[in-house]
Every structure is written in structure tokens, then in C-alpha cells.
Amino acid sequence: MAITAAQVKELRESTGAGMMECKKALTETNGDMDAAVEYLRKNGIMKAEKKASRIAAEGLTRVALKDDKTAAVVEVNSETDFVAQNDQFKAFVEAVAQQAVNSDAKDLESFMAEKWNLDESQTVNDALVAITAVISEKLSIRRFEKVVASNGIVVPYTHGGGRISVIVEAETDVVNDEIKDAIKNVAMQVAALNPKFVSSEDISEEYRNHEKEILLAQAMKENEELPEGKRKPQEIIEKMLVGRLNKEFKEICLNEQVYVKAEDGKQSVSQYLAQVGKANSANLKIKRFVRFETGEGIEKKNENFAEEVAKQAAGLN
Structure with missing residues (x-):
């Protein structure tokens, strides 16, 4: 199907990915916007948590x-x-x-x-x-x-x-x-x-599997880009995913995050709360x-899309 400039613009604004990458993603997914976002994530072009980085409301x-x-x-x-x-x-x-x-x-x-x-x-x-x-x-x-x-x-x-x-x-x-x-x-x-x-206990199995799928696609792409003699077997990639997932979940789960005021730079939020609770004889969680x-999930920035297209086209010639 034909991909319109408006579709490309919408995907670009919601993901922050480049114009040509957005067009390719939409072409590969037959114009399905959600599938195009997944395509960009799997190819390491954007991350879901960056989706709202261009908010201007x-x-x-x-x-x-x-x-x-x-x-x-x-x-x-x-x-x-x-x-x-x-x-x-x-x-x-x-x-x-x-x-x-x-x-x-x-x-x-x-x-x-x-x-x-x-x-x-x-x-x-x-x-x-x-x-x-x-x-x-x-x-x-x-x-x-x-x-x-x-x-x-x-x-x-x-x-x-x-x-x-x-x-x-x-x-x-x-x-x-x-x-x-x-x-x-x-x-x-x-x-x-x-x-x-x-906490990590609150993460659903569906979310875990979804993130694993995304990270696996990214790892496979990275592996394919390596010289043939340095590519890792599938089982090694699977094991590497465990570390990547744990790192991601540590970053998105409040209790597992490093407490920003920790003097040693290592104390987690849950450890900080346990420390305060113990000092006050309280069960605190x-x-x-x-x-x-403000403006989370809303895109308000106006851009001259025609001018950007012209610049991109000139760069391709």
C-alpha cells in the first residue's frame, strides 16, 4: 500500500526516529502504526521509553x-x-x-x-x-x-x-x-x-515476554552485523538476554532502582526504606x-515537514 507523508510524520513525531526509517517501517508493516513502532524497536532504532521525548504540550x-x-x-x-x-x-x-x-x-x-x-x-x-x-x-x-x-x-x-x-x-x-x-x-x-x-514482582508475564522479544530482535540484529567468525550461537544470545532484561527491569522498578540520595551510590530504594523503617520500628513499604x-503523550510541536522532506531528498541525490 502507498505510505503517505502524514503517516510518516505521525510515526516520526511519536518515536523520534528518522524520516526514512519511519517510511521503511511503515512500508514493511503495510501502514500499521503500532506494528511500525514495534519494527523500529526491534531494529534498535528507538526505544519505547523514548516514545514521548518530543512532547511539547x-x-x-x-x-x-x-x-x-x-x-x-x-x-x-x-x-x-x-x-x-x-x-x-x-x-x-x-x-x-x-x-x-x-x-x-x-x-x-x-x-x-x-x-x-x-x-x-x-x-x-x-x-x-x-x-x-x-x-x-x-x-x-x-x-x-x-x-x-x-x-x-x-x-x-x-x-x-x-x-x-x-x-x-x-x-x-x-x-x-x-x-x-x-x-x-x-x-x-x-x-x-x-x-x-x-517492584519486579508487579511485572506481568505478558510484559516480560514482550520485552524479551524486543531485546532478542535487537541482539539478533547486532549479531548479524558482526563478522561471521565472531557471531555468537543462539544459546549464548539467549543467556545474554537474561542480563539485559534484569538490567532493564532494575531501571524501571522503583524498589530496585538505586536510591538517588544514597551516599555510596549503591543502596536501593527498598534498602533505604528498610533502613528508615528499622530506625522508626515501622514496617514501611x-x-x-x-x-x-504535563503533556505526557501529547505532541504539539509544529514542524515544516515539506522543507524537511526537500532536505532529505537533496541529501539522497
């Missing part, structure tokens, strides 16, 4: 804390960074966060239909429409999540003036300032290193975390 995230057991995080988007720094916009985002922490809504649709906490004659959607008219820029309440601790506490952390917001839920039978500080340190780690899971980053 604006706005703010905010956390509202009701008590030690209840918190909510929201993301509200704007078109420009200028508006994101507007005091009216900031106040609106704060109000949306307060709405969320007191809400029982299970999805965004029902949340938008709720009575607005600052004016019950309006819904949340009405309030959004009203401030959009005042600011004269398209705004959107993109998402929210409420966290209620069943056996412990929740601790929030906001980074970069609202660019990233995190809630960490921890199980603990002791609550004091030292415990809270430790959980906040972990929330800062979540903001900085963006783990996908709390992380149950879950929620991390919102």
Missing part, C-alpha cells in the same frame, strides 16, 4: 491533599506556556485538584458533569468553558486520579512548578515526620526517574505511586 499538574490518607492529582492543559504561568489559570488548576480530591467520580466524563465546588450552579465543564472564555485560549482538563490509602499514608510531591506531580501511597504502621520525609524522598525519585512499576507529567 503546555499546562500544569497539581496535587490536592485532603488528609494523610487521601490525595488527588490532576493535569490541566493550555496551548501556551505563557497562559500556564497566568495566575487565573493556576488558581483554576488548584480548584480542579480540590474538586478531584473530594470527588467520587470514576472517570473524566462523570467528573466533568459534577457540580463545581466553587459554584454549584455550574458543572466542572461549565467552569472550564467560562475560564476558557476569559483567557481566550483553548484549555482542557485532561485527567485526574484519586488515591486513598487503606493501610498507611499518602505523600505528594510537585516538581518544576507543576510540570510533574507525584502521589506515593505507602503502607506503614508508624506515622511521623521521619517516615513522611522518607516517602517524600521516594516521591522525588519517582518524579526524577519515572519508574513503571513498584511502597504500595503504589501515580506520576503525572
Whole structure:
């Protein structure tokens, strides 16, 4: 099938891969966008975790804390960074966060239909429409999540003036300032290193097999590029995969990550929490975390695609 420039542009923006690689990937997969992403990963051209590296959406995230057991995080988007720094916009985002922490809504649709906490004659959607008219820029309440601790506490952390917001839920039978500080340190780690899971035990078999398939394809490609006398047999490649997978899982699992404030540069997050727990006679562990980053998964950057194509074509001649 014919691959359009729009398809190439979409794949390029979502993966960060080069234009010609994107065209080839789409051609090989008959225009299937998801399959093309897999193709690029398997050929070592991009990594899934880099997929959102070209994000340029604006706005703010905010956390509202009701008590030690209840918190909510929201993301509200704007078109420009200028508006994101507007005091009216900031106040609106704060109000949306307060709405969320007191809400029982299970999805965004029902949340938008709720009575607005600052004016019950309006819904949340009405309030959004009203401030959009005042600011004269398209705004959107993109998402929210409420966290209620069943056996412990929740601790929030906001980074970069609202660019990233995190809630960490921890199980603990002791609550004091030292415990809270430790959980906040972990929330800062979540903001900085963006783990996908709390621990390796949370990784599904499906995810493990998927990543193994990707890494195997990459290793096979690397092996094929070696001189014939230096190529490794299949069983050796399989054994090498174990090390690669363990390294990847260590990087994406919070408990297994190296604690960023560790003085020896070796202590893991789980070891740090065990140390703090022991010092406070507490059973302390992380149950879950929620991390919102402004514009995550949204591509807003405008490029002159025709000009780029012309440059690429000139380079091929």
C-alpha cells in the first residue's frame, strides 16, 4: 500500500526516529502504526521509553491533599506556556485538584458533569468553558486520579512548578515526620526517574515476554552485523538476554532502582526504606505511586515537514 507523508510524520513525531526509517517501517508493516513502532524497536532504532521525548504540550499538574490518607492529582492543559504561568489559570488548576480530591467520580466524563465546588450552579465543564472564555485560549482538563490509602499514608510531591506531580501511597504502621520525609524522598525519585512499576514482582508475564522479544530482535540484529567468525550461537544470545532484561527491569522498578540520595551510590530504594523503617520500628513499604507529567503523550510541536522532506531528498541525490 502507498505510505503517505502524514503517516510518516505521525510515526516520526511519536518515536523520534528518522524520516526514512519511519517510511521503511511503515512500508514493511503495510501502514500499521503500532506494528511500525514495534519494527523500529526491534531494529534498535528507538526505544519505547523514548516514545514521548518530543512532547511539547503546555499546562500544569497539581496535587490536592485532603488528609494523610487521601490525595488527588490532576493535569490541566493550555496551548501556551505563557497562559500556564497566568495566575487565573493556576488558581483554576488548584480548584480542579480540590474538586478531584473530594470527588467520587470514576472517570473524566462523570467528573466533568459534577457540580463545581466553587459554584454549584455550574458543572466542572461549565467552569472550564467560562475560564476558557476569559483567557481566550483553548484549555482542557485532561485527567485526574484519586488515591486513598487503606493501610498507611499518602505523600505528594510537585516538581518544576507543576510540570510533574507525584502521589506515593505507602503502607506503614508508624506515622511521623521521619517516615513522611522518607516517602517524600521516594516521591522525588519517582518524579526524577519515572519508574513503571513498584517492584519486579508487579511485572506481568505478558510484559516480560514482550520485552524479551524486543531485546532478542535487537541482539539478533547486532549479531548479524558482526563478522561471521565472531557471531555468537543462539544459546549464548539467549543467556545474554537474561542480563539485559534484569538490567532493564532494575531501571524501571522503583524498589530496585538505586536510591538517588544514597551516599555510596549503591543502596536501593527498598534498602533505604528498610533502613528508615528499622530506625522508626515501622514496617514501611511502597504500595503504589501515580506520576503525572504535563503533556505526557501529547505532541504539539509544529514542524515544516515539506522543507524537511526537500532536505532529505537533496541529501539522497
